[in-house]
Amino acid sequence: MNLSEITNGLNDKQHQSVALGDAQNALILAGAGSGKTRVLTHRIAYLVTQKNIHTDSILAVTFTNKAAAEMRARLGLLLRRPIQSMWVGTFHGLAHRLLRTHYEKAGLTSGFQILDAQDQFRIVKRLMKENNIDESKFPVRKVQWFINQQKDEGVRAQDVDAGYNFFIKKSLEVFVLYESHCRANDLIDFAELLVRSYELLKNNAELLEHYQTRFSNILVDEFQDTNTVQYKWIKQLFTGRNNVFCVGDDDQSIYGWRGAKIENITNLETDFAPIQTIRLEQNYRSTGNILAASNALIANNSNRMGKSLWTDSGNGELIDIYEARTETDEADYVIRRIKKFIKDGSSASDCAILYRSNAQSRVFEDALIKYNIPYIIYGGLRFFERAEIKDALGYVRLCESTTDNVAFERIVNFPTRGIGNATLEKVREFAKDQHTNLFQAAIQVAPMLPTRASNALNGFIQLIEQMTDDSKNLILSEKVAYLLNNSGLITHYANDKTDKAGSKKENLEELISAAKQYSHDEDSEMNEVVGFISLASLDSSGDANAPIVDNVQLMTIHSAKGLEFPNVFLGGLEEDLFPSRQSKDEPHLLDEERRLCYVGMTRAMKRLTLTFAIKRFLHGQSLYAYPSRFLDEIPSEYVNKVKAKFGATQANYNDDDIYNQDIEPEANGQLSVGAGVKHGKFGYGTVLNFEGDGDSARIQIKFKQAGTKWLIASYANLEFV
DNA sequence: ACAATAGGGATTTTT
């Protein structure tokens, strides 16, 4: 492959970044929409094809599975050679790989398990309960948060100085308990993946040297989001004989609250010296007005590295700022505008509604339903985080290894089989005294229990043993299917007449196809089942299938990072909401809010609309709000102000006059998303979603009284209203 | 063991 194939279509700065010498450390300050992913992948292609760097010598780190997958896909296309074995992945994924490969040196057994945030919560909670620590004084969430905060800093319990802070003292007690529990049970939480793999290399000079020599080129994406351990992790691998290529944007650092250190990006210049800094400031995404407004906003932050986006594609439309009377009015305005965009030829998926907090989505949702516009809300529970999926995986895990206490706790009495808390306490105590796992303890304890409890527990033990035996020769997906059917989970949901049973059963079937689709890496240290379980923990999205429907996109600004949309609506620009109440009095927190606003604004390609409400119903009460200070920071020359028309006397009304157009709520009397329906038992509702057609169609309906339900069309006897 | 009820809390969530 020749050089021009790699540098074709790049601008000067991009070209310069991609074609730096292979021994050059670089920091690429890549503004929003400046083509950073492109630079990163082309850089790798350049190293491999022009500098003959072996693909095994490249380490490329991202934050999300999505980014890693995208990079892999693009690299595959560019290099036209297999990149399977290449170290391209997330920090957590690569740390996991290190730990699986060197589990013994890391002080683990081969079957160690990954704890996700939920598992971790349950364990912290249990430990607190066992040690009589009052949850009302020390909320589990906060203690869990504290523990993770320490770990993100690379700090162990023994290293924490509690001082005189009572909360920290108590949290530290739990931290100590938690650490020993995890060590005793071979459990690794997300932060631990990083800390442990860092310590693994730190304590094994040979191993460290091996990887330092092997990775001649280390590339890191979204560097502004690295936390302390991640920074140390990279720095550890850096010797000065190899080199780093870091891409980031200090203005888009929005995860400080999760331990990300924006300073890391400035520390690069000293810790990885000599390093060349290149700024990518040409933006290919947004119009001139959107960029000018965003630049003006972010200019109010202190300690920036300095960067100013520009475009050569014209000013475009002004930014609309809509003053709504209430949050309902805000939503109504936004949805009418969207309806108009769609009418004028946009597709629904070109429109995104972004907000600071999830609670804001509801009102927009109601309005979308009212106007019969399909939508999708991102965020919320992901596939592998769903209770029924975790239950199912609990059976898979326990049958894979009876030492898996987390799985045991989860499924021992689910579906309920008469094993109560009293029985479990005895099992736990026995396990603790005898230093054995819960399953072994159950076997020992069962004969000593009263008949009823004994039978129940024995029933469970036999079930697990039986299923393990029967399924041991099945392939992964068959095993999952077998366990679902024989564990009683499917039956449980079949007998469950309540609302969500149908969709849960469906999710379980989806799990079988996820198992079918799972492609196991033969060279892996893990067996197929462990690999699948690890994947479920590390990439909980489970969204192999892209959404097919043309939907308006609703999400928080945080989840919108890295995305772009032609028409963006940014809602709730009010003091105490955005910037949030908790952040407004602390300068560094306020700066992060401003960056968040900047990220939101720079998602827009063509049209950007900012809205705020004078009065908002929040947490059960109506509150008056001031417009966000961020609005004042946008120069008026880029802005078109719009006000609610109803009864307004001084309304400066200058948009497309959407209230005079034929934009009205619709109920078209057919099965479609947003259609109004009446059900004999549940009353009035609106169609949220449906699949299939004719008698076999399943319809998801949000009832005014009865909540959201999936119904079978042929049984539901719906009346369209 | 489970349903009904009352009380408290309520940003953001890449892994």
Added chain:
DNA sequence: TCCCTATTGT
């Protein structure tokens, strides 16, 4: 307001 938890009653 909504959602999650702890408590209470059956």
